[in-house]
Amino acid sequence: MAQIIAEVSRTFNEFLLLPNRTRTDCSSATVDLRTPLVRHVQGERSAIELGSPFTSAIMQAVSTPELAIALARNGGLSFLHHNQSVEDQAAAVRQVKNFKAGFVTSDTNVRPDDSLSHLVAVMRRTGHSTAAVTDDGSSGGRLLGLVTSRDFHPQRHDLDGPVSGRMTAIAELPYAPADITLSEANARLWDQRLDCLPVLDGEGRLQHLVFRSDYADNKRFPHQAVDAAKRLRVGAGVNTHDYQERVPALVEAGADALCFDSSDGYSDWQAQALTWVKKNHPEIPIGGGNVVDGHAFTFLAEAGADFVKVGVGGGSICITRDQKGIGRGQASAVLDVAAARDAFRERTGQYVPICSDGGLVHDYHVALALAMGADFVMMGRYFARFDQAAGAKLPTRDGFVKEYWGEGSNRARNWQRYGQGGQGLIFEEGVDGYVPYAGDLNEGLALTIAKLKTTMVSCGSTTLGEFQSTARLTLVSDQSFQESHANVTLREAPATLA
Numbered sequence: 001m002a003q004i005i006a007e008v009s010r011t012f013n014e015f016l017l018l019p020n021r022t023r024t025d026c027s028s029a030t031v032d033l034r035t036p037l038v039r040h041v042q043g044e045r046s047a048i049e050l051g052s053p054f055t056s057a058i059m060q061a062v063s064t065p066e067l068a069i070a071l072a073r074n075g076g077l078s079f080l081h082h083n084q085s086v087e088d089q090a091a092a093v094r095q096v097k098n099f100k101a102g103f104v105t106s107d108t109n110v111r112p113d114d115s116l117s118h119l120v121a122v123m124r125r126t127g128h129s130t131a132a133v134t135d136d137g138s139s140g141g142r143l144l145g146l147v148t149s150r151d152f153h154p155q156r157h158d159l160d161g162p163v164s165g166r167m168t169a170i171a172e173l174p175y176a177p178a179d180i181t182l183s184e185a186n187a188r189l190w191d192q193r194l195d196c197l198p199v200l201d202g203e204g205r206l207q208h209l210v211f212r213s214d215y216a217d218n219k220r221f222p223h224q225a226v227d228a229a230k231r232l233r234v235g236a237g238v239n240t241h242d243y244q245e246r247v248p249a250l251v252e253a254g255a256d257a258l259c260f261d262s263s264d265g266y267s268d269w270q271a272q273a274l275t276w277v278k279k280n281h282p283e284i285p286i287g288g289g290n291v292v293d294g295h296a297f298t299f300l301a302e303a304g305a306d307f308v309k310v311g312v313g314g315g316s317i318c319i320t321r322d323q324k325g326i327g328r329g330q331a332s333a334v335l336d337v338a339a340a341r342d343a344f345r346e347r348t349g350q351y352v353p354i355c356s357d358g359g360l361v362h363d364y365h366v367a368l369a370l371a372m373g374a375d376f377v378m379m380g381r382y383f384a385r386f387d388q389a390a391g392a393k394l395p396t397r398d399g400f401v402k403e404y405w406g407e408g409s410n411r412a413r414n415w416q417r418y419g420q421g422g423q424g425l426i427f428e429e430g431v432d433g434y435v436p437y438a439g440d441l442n443e444g445l446a447l448t449i450a451k452l453k454t455t456m457v458s459c460g461s462t463t464l465g466e467f468q469s470t471a472r473l474t475l476v477s478d479q480s481f482q483e484s485h486a487n488v489t490l491r492e493a494p495a496t497l498a
């Protein structure tokens, strides 16, 4: 007869945190959100630490290079999806690794013999008022000059005339070598009263432009997740089918961490694949999952997983529970796996971080997941709402929405994630839909981080480790859940439905 687990499967909505005593030294300004990403010896530091405990889902609709850049600048990490060719995924990794804060690849470029009217059209398209004049009109051509919207007047100058007639030629232009740092570039911008400093390689080809405002912008991100060479960190998803080709290419491209992406990671295939990666590429940390119980965690940790992702069936686009009757309430799953992680640490001296993946609906769910033992969270719906995510932004009667579709939907057809026997998706395990548009990631995530910090302050913690070890949680009844919400007629409807 089947074994019945007596404990009810519970989700985040069923819990609340009790405030703990808040010390005078405990404030949002003193809260430190650093968290370990990968396996390490207990008491030592993880080789990769995140500046904030957020990762973006391994999904086409979510983790673009643009989102990965924005998230890493805010201390988190994206896992670029693997439902694309090995070459395309490696190129996406390179795009993030090559990003240099403040060093902009010029998007407004013309040739010296292009007309001023062509220049006006290019500037209108990009919205930028500084153009690079290069021999071939590309962003990486030999730089011949710069021309800005202040260098010509549409009524005073003949717009049929060439750009070369109004540009500042390279001979009179200050420029910098490729190895200049951002703070050196900024010093030159101010000392020489420049608005823009071109950075050229040894052959005079344009590499980047540095603008005054970008230096100030970079200062906004004190907790960026960067490697030893100060390049932004990025992760990549892999699967148990083509990992022998995909893993080396991603390592070569500079990925900082990989993660097996599977709706059910408690399998011999994943253990074998982990063993292969550990043997052939011991230099790259790799996570496993997804799992929902302690046995599965221990199985993957023993197979070599550097972190383990928790969650089956709770994702906002997920219909796995309807279709297959498999899964577990996310709170129960995280609590069970966290206990197994702690037992594994006691037994082996190794700390294997865990990630709560999917089903985080409200900002406070992040705090609950972390309090229950997650070292970091992974979110799809949350990030899909931002400008930087892949889905198209579409107008509706009430504002804007962004497209968001599951990896198990017919749109994504990620058969590598959904092992349904054979190559192809036999039935859908995800839906294709929309989420409310939420603007820029930097602003949205700042708000979520502010809420997380104040929750931690109420719970008397300044670090995530302290939060986990001292948090007190209470189950809520249906009645007390009602009490949690406003109980008056609202003056006006909320601006957006999150």
Ligand code: IMP
Binding pocket: 057, 058, 059, 290, 311, 313, 314, 315, 316, 317, 318, 319, 320, 357, 358, 359, 360, 378, 379, 380, 381, 382, 405, 406, 407, 408, 409, 429, 430, 431
């Ligand atoms: P969300 O943050 O609630 O939107 O959940 C995102 C998570 O759902 C992802 O990180 C995956 O683990 C999972 N997921 C992605 N696509 C699908 C799908 O099509 N079906 C079921 N789960 C999915």
